[in-house]
Amino acid sequence: MPLFKLIDNPSSCLTLFEHLITLKSVAFDLQTSSLDPLKARVLGISFSCKNKEAYYVPIPSGDKEGSKTLSIFKPLFENIRIEKVCQNIKYDLHVLANYGIRLNGPFFDTMIAHYLLQADMGHGLSVLAETYLNYSPIKLEALVGKGKSQINLLDLPPEKIKDYACEFAEITWRLKERFAPLLKKEGLYSLFKNVEMPLVCVLAKMEREGINLDCEGLTIFSKELTSSITKFEEDIYSLAGFEFNIASPKQLGNVLFNHLKLDDKAKKTKTGQFSTSEEVLSKLKKKHLIVEKILDFRSLLKLRSTYVNSLPGLVNPTTKRIHSSFNQAVAATGRLSSKNPNLQNIPIRTEKGREVRKAFVPKNDQYLILAADYSQVELRLIADLSGDPVMVDTFKKGLDIHTITASKIFNIPINEVSREMRSNAKTVNFGIIYGVSAFGLSQQSSLSRKESGEIIKNYFETYPKLKTYMDSNVAFARKFGYVKTVMNRKRILKDINSRNRVVRGHAERNAVNAPIQGSAADIIKVAMIDIDKKLEKLGLKSRLLLQVHDELVFDAKKDELELLKNLVKNSMEGAYSSSVPLVVDLGVGLNWLEAH
DNA sequence: GAAGTCACG
């Protein structure tokens, strides 16, 4: 039987603290009043630093006393010599920050450790315990119930929480013991120690900082959208001859293909329904006036529901800012993701969409928005990694890669490259990163399938080492079952030797794409850590707010602007030494759109 | 809760 002990009086708290402070590493877990890290209060802390042993310290309710118990452990949390072992440490970082406690590293986050070991599996504590410790932990549900009758941990006495909380910390401890040697064995320890763990703090700061939103602007825009939407709705009903729910793909498909018979061999989705996707509808524009109206209607509806109407509701009433959360352990390639709200997919491609981006504004009139983005970072990386002399040369000379590509694949002088040619070349360049096929390229561009095939052939003749590089990635994956990035991040490709060619094809494209997308992710993470360190060291007021894969967004204090621009550019461009220069473009403005 | 669609890099 494990030793799980309830520590519920001041003197035993002190004894526990005096023990823990002598250790090199401590696992802990917080029980809290809310899943929202910015408002959660601590109800209890469990500690473990030994197999089969853990302690649960309940925090009495009422802020004053809560702070008192927490303050006993504050020197432990802030000690920079004691490793803190947690499952999803960013959450604990936030909750302790709510009490003015700064949780200091070194950190060992078991969730992120496992993300590096097996990116495309789940990283929840119970899955990990089952997989690595052959043990099924008590479910939170067993304590608080589920659905409507779910209660808050607040309403449970400490004795009922003790076993659950102790177990959580003890499992976290044991997972660390498993994962630390595995990370070393797999060559992932440096990425873990020097990139992912320091990044946790940076992300926590970004989330806590939030970003300012111009809600009034959005309210006005929402009214505009609504009147356009109503107009389109009326037009669509009259063109169809009756009313229906345009937002229902099922009803829409019925109207377009059964009533109006716009296409005899209309594409179906995998469930047998008519597809009404933008891709399908775009090709039917010429057949009937209704089609374009539907496309416009849908794009406006999307803007209104996903952004214009919902973002203001996500402004935190206390801070008056939007606090997204950045997930460090979901994207299989090593990228971050953003949710609640997702600030990595704010519109920019259409005129109406850009109105949304305008609503992201500086903290106050002493600040501006600074946006810094890597120019074609993935193509530069593929040039670097393949060592293709033609592509490397193009970037070294600072030439426009898409124009040069067009000139070479269409075999015409640079100054005769048309807009359409450049655009097609750009599509091919992107296609390369994704693992092109003639079909895929023809879908994305104005080219036929045959033309696409020829262009891909030309492309690889132009950049011969790119083909070699892509093939070698696939061959590597076949042999070892994974591919890796410049910082040794791995992506396991279990289907790379599958007998099913669709499944295998997907894995093969991943073998090409993951090292590129993942390396770009590694590099911007290094830059973020470096920038954060410098902002801190110089005591600047400017703040990193968002990361959008190849872009960083800042609240830039006006009197720090020049300094900040230099600092950011240098950190980003210097985050990786490549045989081709990494180039960062900077933009400044009164909102996020202007900063581009 | 799955499916379809669409916003971004």
Added chain:
DNA sequence: ACGTACGTGACTTCA
């Protein structure tokens, strides 16, 4: 003859 570009998250409909 097959199915077909990489990675995410959020909203609406509908069973």
